[in-house]
Amino acid sequence: MAFITGVTKDGHEWTPQFIKAIDKDLCIGCGRCYKACTMDVLTYEEVDSEDSAKAYMTIATAGNCIGCQACGRTCPKKCFTFEPVEAKA
Template sequence: MAVLTGKTRGGADWTPTFAESIDPEKCIGCGRCYKACSRQVLGPMDIEDEENYSTRMVMSIVAPDNCIGCAGCGVTCPKKCFTFTTLEI
């Protein structure tokens, strides 16, 4: 199998990396990735912290099929919460 690749405007090879998961333990819910994504791939999710009897917001991948593989979300993430994958064709 081959990996999906494309070309940049300048003609360089480019391999899209698609958002696969977000580590909820690292995520601080800052929303930077949410603002960076123009494809509405991400959305907030509440996580219950039973130890502290509180709730905190983290980001989650709500529409993975909308991802175009730009990795802008991961570039803006201050905690490096994202895992990316390539697409085999």
């Protein structure tokens, strides 16, 4: 199976790892990933509970993702999973 690949500035082949999921049970809503993503992929989702309102991060527009994994590197709770995407012939 061939995946979408790119090249770095100095010509190394690179396989982007695109966003697959965010584990909302682990997410503390800190927003670090939101600030890191320049592609408007992520958004907050608020959940009301009896004692307090909890916000967690969710995927809004997965198709905008460029596979840089910056979001995952900023996340203190390791909420993110990524995957390469099969290249279309």
